[in-house]
Amino acid sequence: MKFSTEELIKGIQSGDKRLIAKAITLVESKKDEHRNQAEDLLKEIMPFTGKSIRVGITGVPGAGKSTFIENFGRIAISNGKKVAVLAIDPSSAINKGSILGDKTRMEELAKEENAFIRPSPSSGFLGGVANTTFETMMICEAAGYDYILIETVGVGQSEVLVNDITDVFLFLKIIGGGDELQGIKRGIMEMVDVIFINKVEESNLQKAKNTRLELKRALDFIPSKEKDWKVPILLGSALNNEGLYEVFEKISEFIDLKKKTGRFETVRIQQSEKRFEYWVQEYILTMMKKDQSLEAAYAEHKKNASARISNPSTEAKLFVDKFLSKD
Amino acid sequence: MKFSTEELIKGIQSGDKRLIAKAITLVESKKDEHRNQAEDLLKEIMPFTGKSIRVGITGVPGAGKSTFIENFGRIAISNGKKVAVLAIDPSSAINKGSILGDKTRMEELAKEENAFIRPSPSSGFLGGVANTTFETMMICEAAGYDYILIETVGVGQSEVLVNDITDVFLFLKIIGGGDELQGIKRGIMEMVDVIFINKVEESNLQKAKNTRLELKRALDFIPSKEKDWKVPILLGSALNNEGLYEVFEKISEFIDLKKKTGRFETVRIQQSEKRFEYWVQEYILTMMKKDQSLEAAYAEHKKNASARISNPSTEAKLFVDKFLSKD
Incomplete structure (x- = not known):
């Protein structure tokens, strides 16, 4: 790495996106000398981390995750927040390009001064991609980002990985039931904190309500992750900017509840141990x-x-x- | 261990229950010298293992697991099978006695020549119980048991552990829905292959049917573990010996399907790797x-x-x- 740890830290703290990206590349590396420098860097920025709201976002391909993140991110920004977008993709070798591979997918958000978008790590290592999203998140937090949005494509173990590093887990659903649900990764319903039924319009409103009812029934069979929290199922359209502010509010409400009950801190401690x-x-x-x-x-x-x-x-x-x- | 590896192997192969129990105690031990002898023993019996049907059984406390296992085991025996009953209980320190702690719970089955009942390991080790149920199962297989029934109380990670070593996973359910379902461990619905609604009588038959309908709806949201297999939901009463033979048949049917599709072997290979x-x-x-x-x-x-x-x-x-x- 041609940048010293000091240069990188200075870059992170001044919000220099180029240097933030360099620091992330550093922590993603598995090379010995890089790992040593990465550990130095992470140690230094540690005191400036932990203050963001960490949001995991999942949904089948076609659920509209990119559009959602783009417009949701802009709502957060218009509410005075800085937003970083990351991706977890443990099988990026297989699904190359399927997730944040194309930065231009979030053109509008990318233009924002207060947004930082990071595509997923591109290279595998002996069959396995190092899962460094947590450390990437630390860098973003040290750079002052208030919301870290972590996208997952829902292959392999990715939801579990996201669930293990976030505070709130959002599930994007499209209308329909039964067979179409085969696309849902096992166990996903048991990790969600908020559900957003996307692509809802006047013409399919009734269908959307049926989907909500079905989801509600399914949730009845699943113990809530957080006591006193009933997983809300919101309807809207990410493309038309409908229902996104409600998601933003529900997330805040959920975080407030977790902080009040002490679960926020407890879960983060468990996550650190993991x-x-x-x-x-x-x-x-x-x-x-x-x-x-x-x-x-x-x-x-x-x-x-x-x-x-x-x-x-x-x-x-x-x-x-x-x-x-x-x- | 005062018995030599040869004595133990001879005991296992001749079906000497006392020596089978000794061999299990050996593989459960974490002591260095025991582990060495255990590895020797396991290596020797390896060729005689793998031929049983491995059944995981779960359900909330009160679902009637003991009664089910007792009477189900006797049905298997009356169909010419030898049955071993084991338990997985990774938190036995906490739930002492809650699972197979009391052998007398299965008095009738225990009397059978062709049954072997093993209580769960009783001691913790620095906060963690060694999970040696797989190795215990190998011993039972080498001793000629055709059905290995593995009970779990559904705490902690136990279902996942059972799922990782069995061929078929059976879920015992009692009548009711909603709140009562809170007792169900997360993820359980996604592991089951066969569901048995227990304690069904004339007086609560309609309720039982409602429960079945609710379960069916919930299952619609969950991708089936095995293609071409629709998880059957059977009704009956373990105590009155009603519906158990149907479970026995469904299990056989499921195993036949898995063998036909090659999944039986594939999954077992994955399990060995795990x-x-x-x-x-x-x-x-x-x-x-x-x-x-x-x-x-x-x-x-x-x-x-x-x-x-x-x-x-x-x-x-x-x-x-x-x-x-x-x-």
Whole structure:
């Protein structure tokens, strides 16, 4: 990295978008020297983080997430907030371009002085993309962004990852029920805090209301994440700027409730602990992958386990013994 | 362990319940010498495992799981099968006695020559119970049991753990809807393959049918785990032995379908891989905990992360560096 940690921190704090982007590239890197510098940087900015509202946003492709984020972001800005847009995409290698790949999708928001849009990390690493959205978020917070909107395409584990780093989880739904719902990722209904039925117009209002009723029934079967919070199901049109302010208000209401009950802080502490555990595994994995013979051994023992050559715990022990006897 | 690996294997293969129990105690142990012997044992019995039908069973306390297992087990036995009953209970320290704690709960089944009942592991280990139900299952399979019934109380992560080691997941439901459903663990509806509404009698038949309708609606919102399988919702009474044979048939039907589509084998391979990953973590954790200073360091760095003294990834790196520089 041709920028020093000091330069990057100064850039972050002065809101220099180019340097913010550079700092994010740094924390996304898996290279040893980058990780060291990244840790230095994160340590320094730590005191300036944690003050934003972290919003996770999900929905099937075609639900209108980009349009929603664009217009919702502008509402937040017109209410005096600074907005950063990030994406989580653990399988970006497969779904290249499907998520924030094309910055121009949010042209209007991108023009705003108080908006920062970051496409998802583009490269995989030995089959896995490092999940550094949390650290990217820290940088945005240190740069003074009040709302961090994190988009997910709803593939693989992405919702769980988003849920693990946000304060409120928003689900964008389009009209329809039954089969069409097959597109919904398992478990999503149990993570949502606010639902927005998008693309509602005069002509399909009744259908939208039916969808709301169906969703309500489904929610009856699912315990609420937060006590005293009934997941609201709002109707509107992101394209026509209808119903977005209501979402903005509901999010504020939800955050207020969580702060009042102490859940806001409790959940953030749990999230930090999870991040710690995640990184312990990540760093141990990195150490493993540094050594090609170890990486091959991992793959081999795993294959032996799945081919039932021997049982999984035996194969695991053989591997761990190899790993820890190495230097 | 005062029994040699050979004695235990011989005992398992001859169906000696006392020695089967001893072997299970061995694989449940976290002591170094026990783990070594356990791995030897598991390696030897490996070729004789994998042939059972593995059934996960869940439901809120009061759903009648014990009675169901007792009478369902006897039906399987009367159809020429050998049945083993296990329990997963990752939080047994908290819920002591709530799950298979009292063997006498299944008096009639316990008397059967072709049944083996194993209470859940009773002791915690530094805050976590080793999850060795998979390995216990291997022992039961090597001993010739055709059906392994695994009960879970539905606390914490237990359903996910059960789902990760079974072929079919059965959900016991009692009549009622709405509030009472709060007791259902998040995500459970998305794991079930067969639902049994228990405690149905003439007097509450209409209510039971309403519950079935509600469940059906809820299921409409949840993608089926297996293509071509519509989760059946059966009515009956475990106590009066009504509807249990239908469950037995539905399970067979489901297993046949999975075998036909190849999903049976595919899922089992995935499960083996997961077990391998689980044990890699477990053994690394064990190595960590062996060293008291490392264990203290882990707790301290985690606490620093959650107290926001520094960011989680920095704390994780500090810890991993300590861990890997040790011997």
